[in-house]
Structures are given as structure tokens and as C-alpha cells.
Amino acid sequence: MATRATHGLYGYLAEFREPWDLIDAAAKVRDAGYTRWDCHTPFPLHGLDHAMGIRGTRLPWLVLCGGLTGLTAALLMQWWMNAHDYPYLISGKPLFGLPAVVPVTFELTVLLSALTTFFAMWGLNLLPQHHHPLFNSERFRRATSDRFFISIEARDPLFQGERTREFLAGLGADAVEPVED
Amino acid sequence: MSSMNQNGLDHNYWRSLQELSDEPEFRRFLEGEFPEPAEVPTDAMSRRRFLQVMGASVAMASLVGCRWPQETIVPFASRPEGVTPGTARRYATVMELAGAVSPLLVTSFDGRPIKVEGNPDHPLSQGACDLFAQAGLLELYDPDRSRHVLEREGGRPRRRSLGDGEAAAAAAFTALRARRGAGLAVLSEASSSPTFAALRGRLRDELPEAAWYEYEPVSRDNERLATGLAFGEARRVRVDPGAARVLACFDADLLLDHPTALRNARGFANGRRAEDGEMNRLYVVESDLSLTGGMADHRVAMPSLEIPRALYGLAAELVLGRGLSLPPGYESVLPALEHVRAAGHAPAWMGAMAGDLLAHRGESLVAVGPRQPDHVHVLAILLNEVLGNTGRTVTYGPDDQRGLSHGAAIATLAVTMGKGQVQSLVILGGNPVHDAPADLDFGGLLDRVAESWHLSLFVDETSQHCRWHLPRAHWLESWHDVRDHDGRYAVAQPLIAPLYDGWTPAELLSLLLDGVRRPAHDLVRATADREPGAGDWEALLHRGFAAALPVEKAAALDGRGVVAAVRRGGMAKPAEVGRENLELVFVRDPSLHDGRFANNAWLQELPDFMTKLVWDNAALFGVSTAAALDVAHGDVVELQLGERRLEAAVYVLPGHAPWSVSLSLGHGRTAAGGVGNGTGFRAYALRNSSALDAAAGLKVVRTGRSHRLATTQDHHAIDAVGMREREKRSRSLVVSGTLAEYREHPDFAAHRTHHPPLVSLWKERPREGFAWGMTIDLSTCIGCNACVVACQAENNIPVVGKDQVAKGRELHWLRLDRYFQGDPDAPAVAHQPVACVHCELAPCEQVCPVNATMHNEDGLNVMAYNRCVGTRYCSNNCPYKVRRFNWFNFNSDIPDVRKLVYNPEVTLRSRGVMEKCTYCVQRIETVKIDAKNEGRPVRDGEVVTACQQTCPTQAIVFGDLNDPQSRVTKLTTGDRAYHLLAELNVKPRTAFLARLRNPNPELAESADGHPAH
Amino acid sequence: MDSQQKDPRRDGPDPFRFPKWTNAIRLPVTLAAALAPLFILGLLYLLFSPGATSVGYQPAQPVPYSHQLHAGLLGIDCRYCHTGVETGAAATLPPTSVCMNCHATVRAQSEKLQLVRESFATGMPIPWVRVHDLPDFVYFDHSAHVRRGVGCESCHGRIDKMEVVRQFAGLNMAWCLECHRDPVPHLRPEDAVTVMGYVPDEPQIELGRRLRDARHITPKTDCSTCHR
Amino acid sequence: MGTLLTRDTIDNTAHDPTRPQELITGGYDFTSLTDKVCGIVERRGAPRAWWVALGFSSTLAVTMFAMIGYLIFNGVGVWGLNNPVGWGWDIVNFVFWVGIGHAGTLISAILYLLRQQWRTSINRFAEAMTIFAVICAAIFPGIHVGRVWVVWWLFPLPNYQAMWPNFRSPLLWDVFAVGTYATVSLLFWYTGMVPDLATLRDRAVTRTRKIAYGFFALGWRGSNRHWHRYEKAYLILAGLATPLVLSVHSVVSFDFATSQVPGWHTTIFPPYFVAGAIFSGFAMVMTCLIPAREWYGLKSIVTLYHLETMAKIILATGTMVGYAYATEFFIAWYGGNPAEQFAFINRAFGPYAWAYWIMVSCNVISPQLFWFKKIRTSPVALLIICIFVNIGMWFERFVITVISLSRDYLPSAWGYYRPTPVDMLTFAGSFGLFFTLVLLFMRYLPMIAMAEVKTVMPQKHWESKVSRPVGDYHGTNPGDR
Secondary structure, eight states: OOOSOOTTEEEEEEEESSHHHHHHHHHHHHHHTOOSEEEEOSSOOTTHHHHHTOOOOSHHHHHHHHHHHHHHHHHHHHHIIIIIISOOBOTTOOSSOHHHHHHHHHHHHHHHHHHHHHHHHHHHTTOOOOOOGGGGOSGGGGGGTTOEEEEEETTSTTOOHHHHHHHHHTTTOSEEEEEEO | OHHHHHTTOOOOHHHHHHHHHTSHHHHHHHHOOOSOTTTSOSHHHHHHHHHHHHHHHHHHHHHTTSSSOSSOOOOSSOOOSSOOTTSEEEEEEEEEETTEEEEEEEEEETTEEEEEEEOTTSTTTTTOOOHHHHHHHHHHTOTTSOOSEEEEETTEEEEEOHHHHHHHHHHHHHHHHHTTTTTEEEEEOOOOOHHHHHHHHHHHHHOTTOEEEEOOSSOOHHHHHHHHHHHSSOEEEEEOGGGOSEEEEESOOTTTSSTTHHHHHHHHHHTTOGGGSOOOEEEEEESSOOHHHHHOSEEEEOOGGGHHHHHHHHHHIIIIISOOOOOTTOGGGHHHHHHHHHHOOOOHHHHHHHHHHHHTTTSEEEEEOTTSOHHHHHHHHHHHHHTTOBTTTEEEEEOOOOSSOHHHHHHHHHHHHHTTOOSEEEEESOOHHHHSOGGGOHHHHHHTOSEEEEEESSOOTTGGGSSEEEEBOOGGGSOEEEEOTTOOEEEEOOSSOOTTOOBOHHHHHHHHHHSSOOOHHHHHHHHHHHSTTOOOHHHHHHHSBOSSOOOOOOOOOOHHHHHHHHHHHHHSOOOOOBTTBEEEEEEEBTTTBTTTTTTOHHHHTSOOTTTOEESOOOEEEOHHHHHHHTOOTTEEEEEEETTEEEEEEEEEOTTOOTTEEEEEETOOBSSSOTTTBTOSOOGGGGOBTTBSSEEEEEEEEEEEEEOOOEESSSOSOOOHHHHHHHHHHHHHHSOEEEHHHHHHOTTGGGGSSOOOOOOOSSOOOOOOSOOEEEEEETTTOOOOSHHHHHHHHHTTOOOOOHHHHHHTOOOOSSEEEEEEESOTTSOEEEEEEEOOOOOTTOHHHHHOTTOOEEEOTTSOEEEOGGGOOOOOHHHHTOTTOOOEEOSSOTTTTOOGGGGGGSOTTSOOOOTTOEEOOOSSHHHHHHHHHHHHHTTOOOOTTOSOOHHHHHOTTOOEEEEETTOTTSHHHHHHTSTTEEOTTGGGOOOOSEEEEOEEEOOOTTSOBOTTSOBOO | OOTTTTOGGGGOSOSOOOOTHHHHHHHHHHHHHHHHHHHHHHHHHHHTSHHHHTTTOOOOOSSOOOHIIIIIISOOOHHHHOGGGGTSSSOOOOOHHHHHHHHTTTTTTOGGGHHHHHHHHHOOOOOOOOOSOOOTTOOOOHHHHHTTTBOHHHHHOOGGGOSSOOOOSOOSHHHHHHHHHOOGGGBOOGGGTTOTTOOOSSOHHHHHHHHHHHTTOOOOOOHHHHOO | OOSSOOOOSOOOOOOOTTSOOOOSOTTOOHHHHHHHHHHHHHSSSOOHHHHHHHHHHHHHHHHHHHHHHHHHHHOGGGSSOOSSOOOOHHHHHHHHHHHHTHHHHIIIIIHHHTTOGGGGGTHHHHHHHHHHHHHHHHHHHHHHSSOGGGGGGGSOOOOTTOOOOOTTOHHHHHHHHHHHHHHHHHHHHHHHHHHHHHHHHHHOOSHHHHHHHHHHHTTOOOBHHHHHHHHHHHHHHHHHHHHHHHHHHHHHHHHHHTSOSTTTOOTTHHHHHHHHHHHHHHHHHHHHHHHHHHHTTOTTTSOHHHHHHHHHHHHHHHHHHHHHHHHHHHHHHHHOOHHHHHHHHHHHHSTTHHHHHHHHIIIIIGGGGGGSHHHHTOHHHHHHHHHHHHHHHHHHHHIIIIIHHHSOSOGGGOOOOOOOHHHHHHHHHHHHHHHHHHHHHHHHSOSSOHHHHHTTSGGGOOGGGOSSOOOOOOSOOOOOO
């Protein structure tokens, strides 16, 4: 198994069999002060965020903006179309009445919020990203089924090829392997 | 026209237009260049464009006198300077049906008549118009009309050119003239035409050997015979219900089946408006449920054959019971009356009726219908005489003296034909093979006539048995003249050149007499010049009729004749109709008359005013009779009369007389055309020359089969739950009360339905500008259907056919709701015309997702067909269910000539769009534009909707609700006004005026004013 | 099924890996996918615009009649031929007799007028090709517009400059609504209605306002104004 | 793969408050679970039964499209509609399918917010079903109009008529509600599926599968920094979908409730419709899931406990629906509006009484059997009763739509509606389309949300094993947000 940090090295990949080992390990990596590293799990592990020290995302705020846009857009559209651009006399009702416009307004608010959520989430995750060095690792193919991984990138300021590999092995990983870029 | 023929242009009016339509550019705009192709409807709408261009070209041509008839036509009213294509013009003319006259005003658009209305200046119509004249339009453009001369050799028809036909006829006629008419018989329809009479006179003089017969399957001969007995000469009985305060009708349908029905209706209605003074009272004794019967304050249903006894009973009650004195010389009728009185006790209603008649001497009227035998009519004449009505409510005018009655005439002709004494038979119109009495086997006899000519609009049953068939000119295509029931002279002018160069009967006669076919125009013109009081020809055409009435010699009652007839009738053994001896009554079909209109789709799909049947007739049974005989609605039964048999469907009609079965004549045609063939059941098959009106001894045998009757109301056999509810609800929908109630609480109508105060959730917009509204007076609406046809013609409403109606998909914008209330055997009848009521808070509008229906500034609920997507939500949400949906494209596959009937001012609706009454918005817009162009306000009554225009009783009033002085405002704010389903707070613009009944206080009254006798 | 059956390790190496360039194109691709619908809608909108479908339509006529000559050079008033324009819905094409009023003498033998003479002789109309064609469910009334002082020019353009008549305006509903919502720019004194290239003495806006108020011109935008 | 339903061997419905509910039986671990679920999709060649089913349902689906073609060519008249009854099976089917479309989003969203862990085994399937049901539903309003080719006028698009849609019309609300609902459900479904698609990608042994699944997996690599936002997004979507799912059927009910028609004009419609929707939705989930779990041997993942819980929900909602029926009658009587009163008398005793009583017996009476645990826990009984519920709920929509219209205010305009063969084939065809889509889904996509199930598996009880407490971290760590 090649252990020498080469030029095309992406980083090291440590495999764990059990979730709890990963959590412990993640906390240690965090304390060691690594910044460009990540955990890979087949399902969201509770507590792993804390262990990795990930702070809250700004996603909700984006959604709020999306929602408000939908709300105002809906209200303006309905007023403009039915009461301003071409005012219709319908059933002797007022040209613009709040009760009548509530449903559409609500729906558009929800729609834009949902769309924002969806696209913002993938955007912030920089996904889709069909090509990734980690996919070069055969071992990594189990990351979406039943194995748990920690990857530390070579770009991390604290990264020192061999030392980092030993550090990972020391965390009780079942296996540690370099990933070529 | 000749110039065109020389230029090799097809002389068929329509096809010459077709040529133009073949221009590629023309096709382009048929396809349409509108931004949204999806928008441009299927061929349906482009048809209107087609016609406009066609019309325009014709108009242009007409300026240089191309296909326009050579004779000048003078516009009736306000003729525009020059002729502006694309604008409608109106011409006065008349239509004659079996001798009865409808004075008309026909709207012509670019050379094609598109609407028939009554002539407002003529006393007989006063603007109103009957069904047949209005629907005549569709007959004119009927693609099934015959276009060629047909010669039959060995039964196989060969097409001949008009020229050849004329030549052949001319030759044969020359021979006949040589024989002084020996072996010639002429069979004609009834006609009041002086021109025709003159020709007939000439025939009598010039061809003395020839015989003339006149036959109408439905006629008023009994009345005519009676006048012969009573006055020594045939007289026309003229009634004036307007002058009568008490009307007693014995099997007489004065409001519909009468030569002056329109005037009768108008007069009757004027006597029903309680707010304008006293109210008349109408008693009806009849077997079937007639239109007049529906309006009765007291109606007695009894078998037709027993009605004579009823009138004799009344006479006895009056003379013996109430001491009405007979003039000297008439005492000898007393034994007859005593005989009758001895026979049976007078029922309550009879006493009440007698009392009423006595109380209103000189302003009452006893009328007897055409189905009653002559002596009954004589008795009526006598009663009117002794009641002092003669000269007031009834007069007797001269009638042209012809010999045989129609029944006798056809029978005699049959006999002569049977003897082989007729070598040449000229049939001027009519369809005897279909409608002659069954026992004569006219068809068989006709086959044995060597030379037979049949002049008719269609190649019908009779044409199929004649050697020669000659195409006849439609009344809208021909010059004609008539003498109406009052003796007034009138001229009919053609609205369009004969589409197929057909001839008029007069023209054929002139060919027969003179050897050359003289144009009808010349014939009529000649008569008119002779006619005293006809006045200036142009003025005559302009006006449509001669102002002056001819002087008549008064009628003198011939006592002996009267006495003889009354004694004969009174002593005769009265018919005993009952379970063991049912009667069958042959009634004239309200839509098809005697069957001649069978191929008219408008009339076929016109709901019968009582049964609401379309595309069918049925054997009508009373409710209890049906129960007793164990037959149900839709069953097929075999009617057996002597050795004759006919299978017909059963319709159980509330209010129909017990032990009596009514079957309308005219259905069951076999050669009517694509529309009329095979609808209904051929009543003529049971009609013998011995009993043309009513026959006893009917047997009803159940076949176990059933027939699908299509009705526009009660689309399905209704269950008990629904029945109860309908009965309950109808009383709040059709608000009716008695005169007494009205006098006590004039505004009773408004308080019939109780509902919480009506408040809107929002501030309602004020009415500005126009606020069109309508009132419909249920007191005067007789339910005659004239408005329905008018609406159909005005608004290009398609017919959908029997199957679609049976599914509940009829398209009539205006429907006449009919409710029966109370005892099923003697119900009160209520008619209610319902079209879009143009709610101010219209429920249909708010649910339309695309704004295809909305309010315009005049407060109309308008419908933009070209915006409609067809969700049908508006219809679902309409409480009145007056919206109509185009389930298919009902305007496709229409033959070209049939398209000429379309009103270019109204869009043809394509498939998948909703439509409904527009208050005739096209008429409103036209009036508004004209008014604005002339810089004046719109006058009250200037906008007239099609239904309002044609209403015989003026039950419909239309106008501006923002104008406090307008009639409609006064009526809407008046006593009897109420709004249908007011509790929904949709604020309809159409208001109804509560129906008032004027029952005789002597007779016990049930809630809805129908007699409990 | 036993849990080893589908273990990828035994199923040999990874059959495929997405190459690096797929990352490069993801942004453009995503954007394109997102904008495609808008693009198509816009395309359709333009495709069906009256400008694309009807304006400039200029069919050949059976008779080479030149408005430029008659209305322009000779200055014949529109109403000389289109007689219905002030009284009826249709402006009406002139009957052949009107042409012959002059052409019986003027250019009586001209080749171009062959069809006209024929028509006059036979009485068969000349099949002019309709240029300004409204959909069949639209009811336009010339008199209602001309009598209010809307110039012919407003809808038909500079007829006096057209050798062969050409459709000038879109004639679609949105176009009609423009003027029905604000007629001011199109109102003229009644005597100037048929004038081509009319220039008012005062600013059009003021003139228009004055005429509008003077004649109580309140065009409607209801369905029933044009559809029946 | 047995086609006949067998009694479940493992019964995990016994309730023991001391122990956490055992949701996954059969001793599955991450590996075997993954193999199990993916195996269904990865096996070469589908079982014959699947082909038969697909053949049948796709034929039906094709029939429907043929009928739609026929309809568009000839006009709406080919249906049995008439003047009083302007809406018939078309709208009935629409409401029916929209109702079914509710279970999925409900299970995923509301139960997710309520932390109902048992949802994980069934939510994927239910969501898929939602999508397909909404597709079937969306067809009907589209084709029921008279002029299909201008149906785009219902959308606020610029056009040369310069006309806009009418936002007061409940039909327009429908367009937006159903449209939004379809979109959000789809996003929700897809988002939840991405990790599982990644699993399939990584297990793929052929190039095509790898590319196909890989493309839709968006390059998901289980990164926890992704999981972090992913879970937040999922939570937000759930939060948005919850009011949405309630709003959709409320809006659908407005079509009726805001109208004038006696029998439609009722204020209880929104809650009543929503309850009915959940009711029918769950019934349909069961109808599909019970055979599926049988044939694909998923009994240990979709356990009896799951079925029983759903049965309880059906019992609850069914009872609510029954209550709504009763209320309608009470209000009709108490409100004192004669037209309203007759509308309901007519339902129960008029010419359409048969439809009404079918509805009552299927929707109100049959679910009451779920009071018995024996029935609750017998898949066969569950399946049968659920089918009855489906029938009953279709009739509920028929009763509301058709009976009310057939007899409204003016007796003269009363009518009777009879469906035509075109009506029937179109409706049958919609089932064909639905099951075609379901079958394809079961064949090519993970039926069980593996990533979610794994979070509730016994193997995951690891908190105890962590050597040091995992508290909030307050140090600095430039993890991108």
C-alpha cells in the first residue's frame, strides 16, 4: 500500500466498521485542528455534527427570502392582473379582495420556499459534483452502504503525509489508504 | 338574370356564390389569420364570415339588378339612403296556412331573409307571430326541398329540367282545354287568395267539365257547416275575447288553434291585467289539455264526445234553470233542452258558469272548437245570440262560398277516382297520400290516375304516387295575396328569388288555363288593381295590407235552421264514453300542424307546451285512466279502432280527460325528408272519413315494449321523493294567487317566500348608465312557445336531435317551465319562461377561471364564447340552470343552403363553449350605436328583445331599470313583481309578475285556484 | 438472499467513473435546463405576435386598383367609394357602377379595367380580396368609430401611400384595447377623419382630450362591446 | 415469491413500554439490509408476475389515452354529462386521485415532524404513490374542459388578448394548489432518494446502471457536511409540505364549498375532505404495500407493526369521515334551508340512494372492524377492507359531485346522469397508468428508504458505546456554512 505523499495525492481515507468509532475518531480529528477533512456515512449520524464541530447552516434564511418573494409576487400579480391592468366586473365583487387571493398567495409562498430549499441546499453542498477523487477508491464505494469513513485532504495546512496516515490509523480505523487525485 | 345565364353562370342562386367561395384567397380567410390559430374555431364560426362576404357580393350584385327579382321591392320602414351592405332591411309580407293568414315583417340581410316577425301595424298580429311563420325560414332553406321536375315511369322517378316539365304540362293542359276539362280534377289546399279564387272561377267557366276539390286534413269545417245551417250561407265566425268578460270555451283553443289566435291572445291578455281594471274569467271544457285550458280559471276535463251534452246542459241550465228567455220562434228547441235536462243533473260548475254568463250578457262569449259537430256550433251561435253577445264579442263575416266540406271533398274525389272518371289530376300543394282518411286508400287510387301532377315543396308521399312532381316556390319566394279572417286584403311579396325556380299554385293554374305560365307577380298585380281599397301598389307593398275593410252585408239568423239543428243534436242519443268504450281524439299537432312541417327541425325540437315532448308525438292518457288501464309513461300500446291498428307510445298527461286518448296528427311521415322521416306515430292510419275528429270504440292493447320519449323537462321518470318536492317548490317558484287575494294584499307575491334579510359582504357598486332589465308577466304568458322559436332564429341556436335532448343537452336559451299543481286529474297548470336572468351578483362569473363570463357596464351578464375554455363550472353554479353547453360541434355538417338562415349579427358557437341568453345584446348594441351616431339618448322601448317582440300577449317587457319612467321599471317596482330564488341574493335583472287567477267565488277554491268540482 | 451475493468487491472493479470535465459543465447545464421553459414561452409569444402573423399582409387583387393614385394623387375622399363607413358596420366595397362613374369615360379602353367592364356588363361582382380581416366573433362597427372622430389612418395607415393595400396594424385584441383604454391620441375633428397624414394645429393630446370631453367619448372594454 | 398472502411469522405488534419499539425484525444489519433492498432492483430479469402485472396495467393505460384522444376529437359529449350535471366522473376521478395523493406527503412530512420513526419503512413507497396519484389526478381537469387546446389560458401567461385569468375562481386556486403540491412532493421524494441512488450507484456492476443512477445521485458521497444541510433542508421541506398537504384538499373542497349548489355549499368541506383524503390515501398505500411486501419478502422491514399503525389511522380518519356525513345532515336540518334539506334527503332516498349507501357502508362501517386487533394484524383482512375503503371513497366523491348537481334549485332543470363506456374506460385506464408507474418504480428504484431505515435499526444503538461525551463544540473550526 503506497504511503508516500505523492504529487497527485488527494488525501488519506480511513475506514471504520462501526458508527461509534467514527464519532470518537471525528472528535479527535477535530481537536487535532484539521480543517479540510470530512466524514462519510451511509446515513446521517446524530452527534457527528457536534463531533466535527459543524455550525448551523444559513439555509433557513435563504428559504425565508424565497418565501417572502413568493408572497409579494403573488399579491402583486393578482392585484395587477385582475384589478389594475384589465379590471373585470365579476359577480359585482370588489376588484381586489383579500379573501379571494389568499389561496394562490399561500401556494406561491410555499412553492418558492420549497424551490429555494431544494436548490439552495444542493448549491451550498456544491452538488451535483459527479466527479470526485474519493470515487477513485474502491473501498469508498461502501460509504453509501455500510461503512464509515474519514477523509483528510492533502491541502489541509496540518497535513503531513506519513504523520497524518499514522494519526488516522491511531484512531482505530480498520484501514487507511491514500486517495489519488 | 338573363344576362347571367347568357354568360354561362350557373343560375342556381347558391351555387353561384359557391363559385366565389372557391377563390383561393377566399379560402385563406376561411382558414383565418388570427394570431392564435387555436382561437379560430372550427368551420362553425368562419361560416358567418362566409355569409357576410356572400351576402355582400349579392348586395353589390343587386345594385345592378343581377339576381334580384325583376319586380321592385319596397322596404317597409326607414329605408336607408341607398343600400348599405351589412345592414338589415325589413319587408312586409304575409304567410297563408290553410286559409289562415299571418301578417309578417321579414328581416332581410344582404338579400337573404333571416328573421320573420309579425307586422306591427296589422290588427291581426300587432307585431306578434306564430310558430309556423317564424319557422318558415328554416323551411325556405331546407336542403331537402325539391329542386327538379320529376317524372315517374313505372314508379321510377326521372329527373327533368323545369323547361321540359313545363312543356310536358303545357302540352297535356292544351289537350285538356280541348276536352273542356273532361276527366280533369284539381285538388288544392284551402286558400283565401282572391287571385286564386279568380283563377278557380275561370277554371269553372272555361273548363266546365273539370272538377275542383279542396282538402285540408285539419279544418274548421264543422263551424263553417254550422254557419251554413244558422245563416243559410257559410260565414266566418269572428270572436273578440278582448271584449269578453266571461269566456266559456267548449273544446275551443282560442289562444292557439284559431285563425285569429294572435289577436285573441292579445285581447284575452289585456283582460287579465288586474292592475288595469277588471279581470276576465275563463271557463274551459275540453278533453285534451290545450293551451287555453292551461290558462283557464275553471277547467273541466271530459271526453270530447261528451262535450256536446255539456253545452246542451248549459243551455238547459240557462233557459230552463235560470229563465233565460228565447226570442220568438225558438221555443221549439225547448223539448230538446228538457230532454237533455232530464238525462242528467247539472254539475256545480255548470250552474256557476250559467250564472256568470247571465251576469255578463253582451260581454260574454261561448266558443266551440273545430272538433265539435255542427249542431254544437249552432247551439253556441244561438246562446251567443240570446246572451246578447252577437255583434259584441262575436260577429259573422262573409266567407267565400265553396260547396263540399274538406272531408266530403276528399271522399268524393276518392269515389270518382275509384270509378276511373279522373284521367288527369292536378294536386296544388297538400299531401293527401299521407293525410287523407285511411279508409280512402288515396295512394292506391292515385296510382291508377293516368296523368297526375303534384306541385309541392318536397318530393313527399304524394309526389311518389304522381306521374309528375313539380317544385313549388316557398311562400317567402313567391308573390301571393290573401284575404284575412276579417276580410282584409293583403299581398305577399317575395323576400328572395326562388332558390330552385319553383312555381306557385297560381302560376300552375295560369299554365293550365292560358297555356303559358304567367308570373305570379302579374297575376297578383292584376287582382290588386281590381281590389277595391287596395290603393296604390307601392303603398300596398310597403304597408303589406290594404287599410280599408270591404263592406260586408250583415248576417241574418235563420231561425228554422237553428231550431232544426239544435233539436237534432239535443234529441240525439248522447255518446257514452267509458272504460268499455274509450274515445280517440285526433288533435292538430301544435308543432307540425297537419304534418306539413315535419321536416322543420326547429319545430320538431320545439317542446310541446304541455308534454314538453320533442321529435315525437304520443298517445295522451289521463293519470287515472292510465292507472286503470295499467299503462305507464313510455309504454308502447296498440291502439285498435275498428279493424285499424296503430302502435304508439303512452304519455301520461295530468289533466287529460278520463277514458279519452288524444293523438296528434302529422307525425310518422315516410317521405318528409331527412329530418321528419320516422318521427312519432302516424295518427292518420286510424283516421276514417266517418270520424275525422273523435272516434269511439277505441281498444288499447299493451305490447310490453317501451319507447324512449325525449322531453325537455322531467328528463327521467321521477320518483316519489322528487315528485313531492317539485310540487312543494313550484308554488314558491311560480307565485300565483287569486284576484281576491290580490285585491286584499296587492304585494302578496313578494311575501310568498320567506328568507332572512339579504345583505352583501361587500359594498355593492351603484348602477350607472344603462341597467337593462326584463319583466315576464305570468298572468298573461300563455306558454305558446313563440318566444322560444324567435330566440332560436335570432340567436343561431342549433338543434341537437332527439338523442341529445333525451340526454338533457337541448340548447334552447329560453325554456318554458311547466308545472302541474294539485290533483293530477284536474291540476292547475303554470307556465314560466326562464332564460338567463342576468343576476347583478352573478354566481356564474366568480367561478369562471378565465373571465369568459363577466358583467358589462350595462349590468348584462355577458359571455365571451371565444374566451370560454369550457369548464362548465358556471353552469353548475347557476341556480337557474339556464346556461347551455356545446357538447359537440352542433354547427358542423350543415348543408350550405341551410347556412343562409344564420343571423350574421350573432356568433356561431363552436364546440366546447358555454352559451346562454344575452338579452339580445346584438340588438342592444345596434340601438346604442345608432342613438349615439344620431346624438340622442336611447328611447324607452327602443331596444326590443326577440322574445319580447314576438310575444302575442306582450307578457315580456324589456328596458332600462335606471330610467324611472320606463315601463320595465314601473313593472319591476309594481305590486305583482317578484324575483325567482330571491333568497339567494343574486339580484336577478329579470323579474316575474305573479300569476293571477280569477275563480268564480261560487266554486270552492283550492290553494292554486283550480276548481274542486 | 444472502448478504454476500451482491458485494461489489467480488463483482470486479468500478465499471465507470464520471470524468473530471463533468464538474466543469454542471453550472451551464443547470442554468440552461432552468431557463429552457422561459425561452420556449418567449419564442412562442413572438411567433404568434400579430407583427409576425398579420401585419404587412398584402394580397394581390383581381383588379390592379391603386389607392396611391386615387386617394393620394387624385385625392378622392375615402367616402366616395366606401359609402357605408359613416352609416353602417361595414365600410363596404363600392359596386362596380361606382368605378364606372369615371371609367366609362376615363381610360375607358384600358387593359387593366377589363374585369371592371366585364363585371359592369354581367353584374357579377369583382371578387376583391379582403385585407383587414377580423376574426369571425369580433363585431367592429365603422360608423361607431368614424363618427367619433377616429381617423381612417389610425387603423389602416397611410393608404394614400399604398400602391396595393397592405395590413397596417395587428388588429388583435390587445391592440384594440390600447385605444379603447385611451382614445385621446387618435381623436380628430370629424372633418379630418379621412385626412391622411393629419397634423393638428394644437398638440394632439390637448385636442384629443378636448374632443373626448366634448363628445363624451367613453370607449368600453366590456366583452359585449365587440363580441356577441 | 408467493402470490398468495401468508400469515406473518414475526409479530412485533406487542406493546412493551419498557423497550423501544422494534421496527425492523429479522436481525438485519446495515449490510444485509442494503443487500436486501438493492437486491430487488439489481436482480437480473424481473419476475414473471411483474411482467404480467405490467402488461395488464399498461394496456389499461394505453386504453385511457385512446379514450382521451377520442374525447378531444369529438367533444365532451362522449361522456355522460348533461345540462344539470356538468361535472361527472371526470371531476369525481380528479378528486379521488388527489385524495389518494395525500398519504405520501403526509407520511413523509407530518409523521417526520412528529418524530414517528415507523414512517421510515414506508415513506418512500407512499411518496412514490403520491406522485403517481397526482399525475393521474392532473389528467382529469386537463381533459374535462370543452376546448383542451386553450387550457393554457388558466395560467397567467401574457397573450395577445391581453386577458388574465380570474383569481376569484376556485378552479384557478386548484391549478396553483395541485401544481405546487405536485412540485413539492416531487422535490421531497427525489431529495429523500438521492442517498439511496448513490448506494445503487456505488453497487452498480454495469456501466449503464452506474451512469444512470450516478447521474441522478448528483455525486452524493455521504459527506457529513452535506448530511448536515441535507437534514436541515429535509426538515424545512417537511415543514412546508405539512400545511401544503392540508391546503391542497381544502382548496379542492373550495370548488364545491364556495359554490351555490345545495349539497356543495357547506363550510365543513375542508376538514372533511382532508380527513377523507388521508383516509383514502392510507388505504391505497396498504392496498399496494401489502402485496409488495409479500412478493418481495419485505415483511421484516415493513412489519405487522407498521400495518397495524396504519390501520389505526384509517380507523381514526374513517370515523372522522363518518362524523362529517352525520354533521352534513344535521346542519342541513338545523340550517333550515329547504333546498339544502332536500339535497340530503335526495342523497339518501332519491334515485341515487344506492350510491349513497355504498359510500356509507364502505367508508363508515367497514373500517370499524379495525377495532379488533385480530383484523388489524391480518394482512388479508387489511387488504380487503382497504379495497372497500377505496371504493367507498370514490363513491363519496360521486355522491357529492353528481347527486348534488342532478337536483338543485329549479325542479324543471333536474336531470339524471349516466356514465358512458368512455367514462368508464377512462377511469379504469387511470388505474392502469397508476399501477404501471408503481410497477416501474418497484422495479427500478429503491422501494425502502435505506438511509432512513438505517437510522432506526437496532445496530444503530451506539450512543452508549461512545467513549467520551459528545457535547456542543465551542472551539473555532472554519467549516464552510
